[in-house]
Amino acid sequence: MHDGDILLSDLDENGVLRLTLNDPRRRNLLSEEMLTRLGAAFADAGTNAAVRVVVLTAHGPAFCAGHDLKELTADRVAPDKGRAYYAHIMALCSGVMQAIITCSKPIIAEVTGVATAAGCQLVASCEIAIAASTAQFSTPGVRIGLFCSTPMVALSRNVAPKHAMEMLLTGDMTPAAWAAEIGLVNRVVAPEELRIATTELARKIASKSSLTLATGKRAFYEQREMTLAAAYDHASAVMVENMLARDAEEGIGAFIAKRARRWQDC
Structure with missing residues (x-):
């Protein structure tokens, strides 16, 4: 379980909306509830004239660890072995990633920690990503027999095919510095400078029409x-x-x- 609201929202005087994943004990998993909340938040930001830029960040050591595998596995007892529920979750997740693209406001990922599987997809889907030097990225599905096919869509649109395939085929962790080298994130800063750097960039963009x-x-x-x-x-x-x-x-x-x-x- 989580303490309080799993998605926090704060809008500053410059029109920068900070959306914070707030389920650190579960590594900010993209549960059905979290996906639903995120999709609604991106849709609302797109129509809210007071919002000029969105920053997506997280509390805890993990930015986002992807899908909630326990939640998914629980539905294997259904007569269809979970097929309908899996299709629902994949469609919901794909809709959230596309909501980032269709949102009329620029969205910046402020990556505080580990971003894996659909969490890595979340970072790759944002227009800009700023990472702490301690952040790491991976698409580890191959290690548990589940290729990261949907994260592949966003990943392959951000980095060169060979780099994308190395991440997808090995499931290895990619350190922040290398993520910047291959184009998964824009820049890397010291952890204590992350919020400052992201806010500065967000406010610069927010000053535009x-x-x-x-x-x-x-x-x-x-x-x-x-x-x-x-x-x-x-x-x-x-x-x-x-x-x-x-x-x-x-x-x-x-x-x-x-x-x-x-x-x-x-």
């Missing part, structure tokens, strides 16, 4: 799945619409006039 950030985030993921020519056509159309937005007019005008920008997020 929310409309511009939402436009750019959506276009980034859309064009990534296209051919080169189609991506340029799409990005060009996005630029045209962006140029017609009030904040682009304001930002360009302020740059030319050498004055402070006044965003209206429209």
Whole structure:
């Protein structure tokens, strides 16, 4: 069990929303309850005008240890040996990871400790990840006969195929420094500097126009799945619409006039 709320939420005056996984005794597992709460939190953040950036972090030595295997195993007694429940959980988890992508606000993972299996997937799904030097990452499913197929989706979209396959095929722990080398995280800082570094970055991003950030985030993921020519056509159309937005007019005008920008997020 856990003490109190398993997902904490705190919004500061700069529009930075901190979502904190708060089930440290169970290593912040992605139980059905945690997945449901996370999905709702990301959806709410996307529609809340007061939220400009989301930071996802955790309490305890583990950032997130992935799925709750005891919860999953308990359903093996069902007539279908758990098939329906497993399908439900995998769909729920995949929905949460996609909710990070479809959320209109940038999401930063602040990785405090070990992130394994679906926990590693959670980190890989965020736009940016800052890790403490003591953090470690792995996709260890292969060690228990369960290949990390869904974590593979996010992992393979962040790191080179050979690095992704090494993690997936061995299940070995990847130290934070190497995770930064292969592109799983953006940077590594001392544990005592982690919150400071993440907050500084989050506030820098939060100072930008929310409309511009939402436009750019959506276009980034859309064009990534296209051919080169189609991506340029799409990005060009996005630029045209962006140029017609009030904040682009304001930002360009302020740059030319050498004055402070006044965003209206429209």
